[in-house]
Amino acid sequence: MSTKKNLIVAQSGGPSPVINNTLRGLVEAALQTDNIGTVYGAHHGIEGVLKEELINLTDQPAEEISLLRYTPAAGSIGTCRYKLKQWQNEDFDRCMEVFKAHNVGYFVYIGGNDSMDTANKIAKMAQDRGLDMVGIGGPKTIDNDVGDSEFKLIDHTPGYASTAKYWMHMIQYANEENRGSSPADPVLVMQAMGRKIGYIPAAARLADPKREMPLQIYMAESPCSLEELHENVNKQLKQDGRCIVVLSEGFDVGDIGARKDSFGHTSFSASNITVAQIVTNYLNDNGLAVKGAARCNVSGTDQRHAMAYASSVDLDEAYHAGEMAAVLASTGQSGYMSTILRNEGDVYSVRYDKAPLSEVANSERTFPKDWIAPSGYDVTDDFIKYAKPLLGEGMVSLPMIDGRQRMTRLQNLYADQKLPAYVPQADRQEAPKK
Known part of the structure; x- marks a missing residue:
C-alpha cells in the first residue's frame, strides 16, 4: 500500500490571465516528486473541499494540463469568494474530515x-489537531496588492503584468480613437479595476512612457476631487484639444450604491452606476473647454481574461511560482507562500523563494506615494522602471483550431465521495451576533 499523501489545490478570488499556468506548474512539478500521490483540484475553491468535489488532475490527459498555459481565468477547476471566518467551526471540521477521508497531506x-x-488557518488547525498536513500558498492577483509595500515578501504577483499589458494596449488603441474623433468626442474616460490600490490604472502610463499623449491617470490614491478633475481636464483641452482620462474604479466620487462580495470587497461592476459614468456626466454637465462631449469606456472582467494580451514574462513566472509551491509542499515546508523576488542589477531577473503565510496574510501593500506624480494624476518614472520589464516584448502565440482558441477541457474525473453531503456553513447561517 502506498504511503504517499495526496495533494489538494484550490483557487480563490478573482481569476487572472495566468492563474492556470500556476496550476500547471504545480501539477507538473508535483507529478515529478516521490512523496506526493494524486493531485486533486477542488472544484470552485474551498467550497469544493467542503462539498468534497475533487477533480483528479493526475489522471488528466497531459495535453489538457499543458494547455493550461494558454487558458485564462478559472474555468478549469473554478474559483470562489467563500472565506473561512473564525466562527465557522463546522467548516474547519469538515475540511479536516475531507483531508482524512482522501489521505490528503498537502x-x-x-x-x-x-x-x-x-491557507494559513488551515495549516495551523491541521497542526493543532495532529494531522500530518502541509499548507502552502500560491500568489495570484491582478491588483498586485499581495505582500508588503517594501516588496520584501513578494516583488509582484502573477496576473498583474498581463493586466498591465492589456491596459498598455488599450490606451494605445484609445489614443488612436481619440485622435481621430476628438472634434466630436474630445474626452474619453476609461475605468480600470483597482478598488483600493492604483497599480492597474497606473499601467496606462506604460503606453506613453515619454508622456506624449494628453493622458491623465486618477488612481484610488489620487488626492483629487471631481471639481479639480474637471479643471485638470479643461486645462488639457485648452492645450491639446483632447484628453484621455483613466480612472481607478475606486476613485472617490461619493456613494455609487456599492455592492459587497462575501469577502467584504466592493464589487464595482455590480454597483448601481460606474465611477466612469459619474465622471463623464460631471464633465458634460459642467462644460468642456472645447466643443463636443465626453464619452466613457468601462472595462470589466475582460481585464483578467484577455489571454491575447498576456505577458510572456507573467506566464513564465506564474508557472515557476506553481513549481515552487510544489517544492515547498513536497519538502514539508508548511506555512509558506511561494514568492517572486527581484534580483538587483540593471538587467531584470527574479528568483523564487518563500514567504511566511502569517506575514503575507496580515500585510497589505499600498502604492508607493513617491510613485504618484506631484500633479496627483500621473505616475513617476520609478513606476515605469518597476513595471516595464514585467510585460515582455512580443505577443503570446495561442493554439488555434478552426480559427478558435484551443483551451483546456478537463475530463470529469472526480474522486469518489466518502462523506455525507455538506452545505457550507456560511450558506445556511449568519455570523453570531456580537
Missing part, C-alpha cells in the same frame, strides 16, 4: 491576501 491555495489567510 493543501495549496492559489489566491490573494484572503486566500493566504485561509
Whole structure:
C-alpha cells in the first residue's frame, strides 16, 4: 500500500490571465516528486473541499494540463469568494474530515491576501489537531496588492503584468480613437479595476512612457476631487484639444450604491452606476473647454481574461511560482507562500523563494506615494522602471483550431465521495451576533 499523501489545490478570488499556468506548474512539478500521490483540484475553491468535489488532475490527459498555459481565468477547476471566518467551526471540521477521508497531506491555495489567510488557518488547525498536513500558498492577483509595500515578501504577483499589458494596449488603441474623433468626442474616460490600490490604472502610463499623449491617470490614491478633475481636464483641452482620462474604479466620487462580495470587497461592476459614468456626466454637465462631449469606456472582467494580451514574462513566472509551491509542499515546508523576488542589477531577473503565510496574510501593500506624480494624476518614472520589464516584448502565440482558441477541457474525473453531503456553513447561517 502506498504511503504517499495526496495533494489538494484550490483557487480563490478573482481569476487572472495566468492563474492556470500556476496550476500547471504545480501539477507538473508535483507529478515529478516521490512523496506526493494524486493531485486533486477542488472544484470552485474551498467550497469544493467542503462539498468534497475533487477533480483528479493526475489522471488528466497531459495535453489538457499543458494547455493550461494558454487558458485564462478559472474555468478549469473554478474559483470562489467563500472565506473561512473564525466562527465557522463546522467548516474547519469538515475540511479536516475531507483531508482524512482522501489521505490528503498537502493543501495549496492559489489566491490573494484572503486566500493566504485561509491557507494559513488551515495549516495551523491541521497542526493543532495532529494531522500530518502541509499548507502552502500560491500568489495570484491582478491588483498586485499581495505582500508588503517594501516588496520584501513578494516583488509582484502573477496576473498583474498581463493586466498591465492589456491596459498598455488599450490606451494605445484609445489614443488612436481619440485622435481621430476628438472634434466630436474630445474626452474619453476609461475605468480600470483597482478598488483600493492604483497599480492597474497606473499601467496606462506604460503606453506613453515619454508622456506624449494628453493622458491623465486618477488612481484610488489620487488626492483629487471631481471639481479639480474637471479643471485638470479643461486645462488639457485648452492645450491639446483632447484628453484621455483613466480612472481607478475606486476613485472617490461619493456613494455609487456599492455592492459587497462575501469577502467584504466592493464589487464595482455590480454597483448601481460606474465611477466612469459619474465622471463623464460631471464633465458634460459642467462644460468642456472645447466643443463636443465626453464619452466613457468601462472595462470589466475582460481585464483578467484577455489571454491575447498576456505577458510572456507573467506566464513564465506564474508557472515557476506553481513549481515552487510544489517544492515547498513536497519538502514539508508548511506555512509558506511561494514568492517572486527581484534580483538587483540593471538587467531584470527574479528568483523564487518563500514567504511566511502569517506575514503575507496580515500585510497589505499600498502604492508607493513617491510613485504618484506631484500633479496627483500621473505616475513617476520609478513606476515605469518597476513595471516595464514585467510585460515582455512580443505577443503570446495561442493554439488555434478552426480559427478558435484551443483551451483546456478537463475530463470529469472526480474522486469518489466518502462523506455525507455538506452545505457550507456560511450558506445556511449568519455570523453570531456580537
